[in-house]
Amino acid sequence: MIPLRQEWPESLARRYREAGYWTGETFWEFLQRSAETWPEHTAVTDGQRRWSYQQLLQHAEQASAAFLAAGLNPGDRVVVQLPNVPEFISVVFGLFRAGMVPVYALPAHRMTEIAHFVSKAEARGYVFVGKHDNFQYADLAAALLADKTSGLQVTVDIADWAKQGGPSASEDLVLRKAQPPAKVSASDVAFMQISGGSTGLSKLIPRTHDDYLYSVRASAEICQLNEKTVFLAALPIAHNFPMSSPGFLGVLYAGGTVVMASAPSPDVAFPLIEKEQVTITALVPPLVLLWMKAVGLTGNGAETGSGAGESGRWSKATLSSLQMVQVGGAKFMPESAARVKSELGCELQQVFGMAEGLVNYTRPGDPEHLVIGTQGRPISDADEIRIVDEQDQPVSEGEVGQLLTRGPYTIRGYHNAEEANQRSFTDEGFYRTGDLVKMTPEGYLVVQGRATDHINRAGEKVSAEEIEDHLIAHPQVFDVAVVSIPDQYLGERSCAFVVPEGEKPRPVALKKWMRERHVADFKIPDQIVFVDSLQTTAVGKISRKQLRAQLRDKHLQSL
């Protein structure tokens, strides 16, 4: 098995420890501390079920025993694919307690992605919930197990846990004999996140207890979380943003309450906000627009009493407990940002982060022009930022360039991805974010675009290359290039330019083809345009990236 590693040069590691960024605390100790401090306080609810911190700890202990009973061992990597349910938290802390390493998949992922994570991570386990959102994860689990080459040996369906209040009695028996928490070091890899990925399939991002918990604690402080914080987890909980910026982990650090929403739509989220008196949530730009629209439908957000209005629509009063909406994952346009305060009746915080590490926030109380017009500044004084040109030379002050970064919670390498690591990190260990940014005189970053080729579809990053690889396998596709096109609702949508081979296939047939290849729905091209040739100009040989840019420009001009 390829060992899990995430290492910083010794001199820097020492500096991060001495400065108090890395405290040596593990995830399990982190939860234990919160449970000791606020045993009776509600840690997590889905609006129906409610667990105190003490109960959450017990659920996690049970989960830990259940995983051992199921045949998983300390050190095993376990793909976790769960929706926003309280069990997500008990499962991952149960894995931490047992010294196992979660690999976080999103509910939208399908066989192709999950099989890739299992293979890349050499995972022995897969945790899922039987059926959710009309998809049978149980079938996926069975297919994974049946494939003897996958290396996967244990699947755990937590569907029954919710019904019976925890793992089954036989597993509880084991609990009595359960081992003490596994001995792990805070410098070990605690879990793996999935990269947005601009080339091919997603890469795995190993994060240590030390580095990640530093970003969690610092984020909770920046966002001023405390015991009174009630956080609505509306985005998929396994995503880095609702997990740690400050996310559900920041809330657990501060003694607040996490409210799990099964979907981010106003119909699901708004009643939960009202019922649980939610104070903060994290959204991607298209969702904020949707929420503003839903509130606006009652007519200027007038205070017409709480709950759904007579017409069945929402009023601003429904959201009256909300103090802060965080927006990130994709660029939030200043024109939209300027509307948040008056339309949703709460403060806006812009968050520009990445699962590889660096997170930037606008700070509560910042002047309006920074909150509306920038994506914030880094968490830490120890975050090193370089803005460079194509030759890696620093651009002049205030100019746009590529963002490179390194620091106490930014990774030094992906797992099992030698080639990608060569490309994505400089010799000095800076991570090449692929984002084009400029810095304001106040030291805040403004995202201007990106140098890499992917589609940021409502915050979900989709690799153009990955979609192309699926489409080119179709017998009626001769060549294909996938590009991002600005989209009013999604921010960006994917458009596939297809050169047919023989008879032109129907666009629906191509979409069906993708679906049958078992990939996440958000990767299926939003638009398909047939062309005779991909070459838009006759000059020489151009790169795939240039080709995609030319196609995009030509297409936009023709609209």
Ligand code: J2J
């Ligand atoms: C423009 N682009 C942004 C923003 C991310 C907090 C918040 C978001 C993520 C995330 C995260 C952006 N404006 N405000 O992990 O902890 C784009 C950039 C970035 C990429 C990272 C967090 N916020 N982006 O979105 O790993 O291109 O993390 O490099 O999914 O999203 O994507 P991801």
